[in-house]
């Protein structure tokens with residue numbers, strides 16, 4: 020789960036990581052009041068959307084007067100911001116962070132994430148922080164330093180200091196930076212983050228170290244024990260269908276293709292997407308209905324797939340283990356009737372109660388193409404939508 024910059028900064032602040040003073044607004048009328056509250060000659064007006072690259076896209080504006088703060092707020096609020104992370108459709112700016120301008124001496128990059136190659140939490144830092152970090156990673160990877168963290172010992176202070184030396188943190192602020200690194204690690208672990216990124220982490224002319232931007236991602240599976248983080252969830256920023264699916268306990272991720280997939284089990288769902296692509300099709304979604312899905316769950320899954328106008332065909336690929344094929348079959352028949360099925364439907368069922376499931380499908384008056392194998396099903400659905 021992703022959260023906004025202002026929320027991430029609130030959390031970092033609770034871990035004693037310095038952040039600029041800031042005010043959040045959602046209405047233009049509040050801009051002036053916010054400007055007075057932060058008591059700074061220079062203020063920065065920042066678009067709050069769940070995507071990075073805002074600076075380069077015009078979503079971060081430096082204002083030198085109250086009038087400018089108002090003007091920039093007016094310009095940004097309600098606008099659709101397209102950055103290299105939003106996709107071409109962009110994201111509507113509904114919230115602004117107005118914060119104290121900061122006297123930047125140098126911008127650094129600092130992050131913690133899980134390195135799947137070493138299976139270790141890893142701290143990453145660079146002296147080339149700021150809006151071009153992707154380019155640094157591509158063109159001068161030697162400027163990016165990593166510390167692999169031992170899960171038993173945790174981040175050791177000497178590792179944090181070594182990173183500071185490697186990225187040339189000025190010696191008089193090394194101890195402050197080490198504290199920030201240690202606290203960031205604490206936050207990462209305690210809040211079950213999958214990413215904590217401060218870009219830029221800046222050293223100011225006044226010799227202060229401050230987190231000027233913050234991006235935090237959380238493991239959704241742990242939200243049950245991080246209720247405070249769940250409060251930060253902004254449904255406006257999420258895909259409508261994904262939100263609906265999560266309410267029904269379905270794992271659904273919407274994609275750009277036109278073949279809707281309904282599958283049980285994440286592994287089979289991935290394999291199904293692969294085989295569709297192998298035959299030249301493009302999956303419209305990843306959907307795992309889970310191991311013990313009920314008829315109702317299947318119906319809901321079907322409705323979510325069909326609510327996507329781009330879907331030109333559906334491939335149901337179920338292996339009945341705990342999940343019984345007859346349950347799936349009656350779910351499909353029920354849903355197809357309710358939603359007035361308008362696209363070709365290919366079904367491959369295998370496993371527990373498979374003959375019962377096939378009987379249900381055959382005796383219904385819905386136009387269903389059955390397939391004996393996953394391979395045949397994928398081939399058929401790709402052909403049918405052509």
Ligand code: ADP
Pocket residue numbers: 039063065070071072073074075079118119120121122123126149150218219231232233
């Ligand atoms: P993004 O990463 O989405 O582009 P950032 O918050 O990192 O957005 O802002 C982009 C750049 O704007 C920063 O690298 C920094 O140079 C500048 N900036 C951001 N916030 C401030 C601030 N409070 N004071 C001064 N400069 C800022």
Ligand code: MG
Pocket residue numbers: 071149150218219232233
């Ligand atoms: Mg940034």
